[in-house]
Amino acid sequence: TQLLEQSPQFLSIQEGENLTVYCNSSSVFSSLQWYRQEPGEGPVLLVTVVTGGEVKKLKRLTFQFGDARKDSSLHITAAQPGDTGLYLCAGGDDKIIFGKGTRLHILP
Amino acid sequence: KAGVTQTPRYLIKTRGQQVTLSCSPISGHRSVSWYQQTPGQGLQFLFEYFSETQRNKGNFPGRFSGRQFSNSRSEMNVSTLELGDSALYLCASSLMRGSSYNEQFFGPGTRLTVL
Numbered sequence: 178t179q180l181l182e183q184s185p186q187f188l189s190i191q192e193g194e195n196l197t198v199y200c201n202s203s204s205v206f207s208s209l210q211w212y213r214q215e216p217g218e219g220p221v222l223l224v225t226v227v228t229g230g231e232v233k234k235l236k237r238l239t240f241q242f243g244d245a246r247k248d249s250s251l252h253i254t255a256a257q258p259g260d261t262g263l264y265l266c267a268g269g270d271d272k273i274i275f276g277k278g279t280r281l282h283i284l285p
Numbered sequence: 286k287a288g289v290t291q292t293p294r295y296l297i298k299t300r301g302q303q304v305t306l307s308c309s310p311i312s313g314h315r316s317v318s319w320y321q322q323t324p325g326q327g328l329q330f331l332f333e334y335f336s337e338t339q340r341n342k343g344n345f346p347g348r349f350s351g352r353q354f355s356n357s358r359s360e361m362n363v364s365t366l367e368l369g370d371s372a373l374y375l376c377a378s379s380l381m382r383g384s385s386y387n388e389q390f391f392g393p394g395t396r397l398t399v400l
Contacts, residue, residue, distance in 0.1 A: 207386070208386050217393065218391075218393050218394075219289070219375050219377070219391025219392050219393055219394055220328075220375075220391050221391070222388050222389065222390075225386065225388070227386070265327075265328065267328075270386075271340075271341050272330050272333075272341050272343060273318070273330055273389070274330065275320075275327055275328035275329075275330075276327065277326075277327035278327060278328075
């Protein structure tokens with residue numbers, strides 16, 4: 178059974194700080210996605226990573242797919258209050274599975 | 286274009302009742318997937334419908350069922366509700382069959398509370 182484990186579960190940091198959250202598995206994934214979910218809304222796709230070792234940037238967010246395609250990380254530079262939310266990683270070719278997420282709170 | 290819509294947004298039921306949730310996908314999208322989100326288990330895949338056929342099913346009991354209509358709208362039904370069914374039910378649509386290659390667009394969810 179494929180599982181995605183995310184860490185940390187919760188993270189509360191000051192505005193302007195940098196942070197990294199992780200998504201790990203013992204299984205190989207052909208691709209992984211990162212979503213952000215805000216209260217009262219459904220998740221919104223941020224990025225899809227496909228190639229082992231791939232790095233994608235979305236403004237202050239940097240996503241990396243592990244060389245072995247078993248893990249991924251999300252790095253946020255100079256966090257802002259608008260980055261607050263639940264960050265979810267997801268993978269799977271037929272049944273998409275989600276990690277339980279990292280709940281991020283940026284303090285102004 | 287309009288996003289994914291889910292109705293109702295909030296629902297309160299009692300144990301033993303049944304409930305039907307509705308999802309209207311983005312126009313032109315043929316795949317609709319349903320997920321259950323709880324604080325303890327996170328987002329869990331329920332099932333996916335593509336062109337009116339159930340393509341995949343998660344590990345949920347038979348009390349959970351769904352269907353998709355010819356206009357791609359989908360409904361999900363839960364019979365004999367249990368307290369543990371209290372959750373946010375999310376619907377997602379995509380152009381092609383669901384996979385982590387394809388972008389899924391999520392609706393805002395239906396918050397179901399079972400008393």
